[in-house]
Amino acid sequence: MAPASDDVFAEPKEPPPEACVNCGSKDFSTRTKMPVCEPCRMGLVRYPFPGWVKLRAGVVCLMVVVSLALSRERVQEAFLLSRAKRMHQQQRWEDAYRLYHQVVVSHNDTDTLLAYAEAAVDSGHYEDAARTMETLGGRRAQRHQVARADAISGRLRSALPVPPSMLLSPVPPFAMPPHVPPTIAPFEAPAEIPSQFQFFR
């Protein structure tokens, strides 16, 4: 009865014909061809799961619970983002803007922010667009992303009567200190020149 494969029939070659191979009972089970009595057959049906298998099964179940808890939030975000992209493709800017607005905090990758800024510009939410473009500053971007950002910035500038930075939250007034031109002190030779420099006199 060597286990030759994953899921193998067990067919004893020479079953003892007289008694159960497990307990010696004379009453063979009628529900199997194996030489065992019914209680022993039921014992085999309830073949025990080892403790470590139960433990690992518990860990797997725990992981499923953790995954479902994580998925609950992520499913909503994924649906919102997917709908936002669809609205964006259909050029329904206001809808796209509103959907992106709900997810940009957690999905702040460059492409999503660019899409959000684009939807914000085209739906007239210039302040959000300007703020988003400001947060993109300093990021590493691919060429197509830079081109897209330039296009959005251009549209934002042309749509606004003032520079985009003026739309951002007010900055406290900053008074420049009076300009004092640097003065260069006249060179004065030391009274005594150290001995190690005397060579250069």
Added chain:
Amino acid sequence: MFIIIPGFVISLLTFPGVIVHEAAHQLMCRLTSTPVLGVCYFQTGNPAGYVIHDTPSSGWRHFLISVAPFLINTIAGFLIALPVGLTIASNSTPGPLDFLLGWLGLSVTMHAFPSTGDASSLWHALRAPSSSWLLRIVGFPVVGVIYLGAVLSVFWFDAIYGVAICFAVPAAIVAALA
């Protein structure tokens, strides 16, 4: 270019899937009142695990025992890796927990496909005179798919199946339902 990695290395890297696979066989044996004579949940040899059981009392029970890992591993792996699939679908950056869940989900799903041993025993059960025509209609294509999967596993079909279930299906569901 094909990358050939010994089977025991794959089994070692994805051992949770082997354990779940064999446990699924054993669980279905219990549910179908089929006596179990021995179980190996994991070993580095070939096969990586096995369940020795008595001949099931009907063809349908045999069918269920054979395909149980396919159903259980696929569903469990999908659920475990679902947050990772959603993270990928929404183009976000995965965290450390996502890597753990992704590995576990992929391990479990990779071992969903029944082995050729499962297919062989199911084939014999289907050819028995007592098996019904409905079981044969359902069972023979399944046996064919299992053998096809075993052949294609040389080309990483099991891994491709795991990646598809864990990472591509969530993205496809979101795209379809959004």
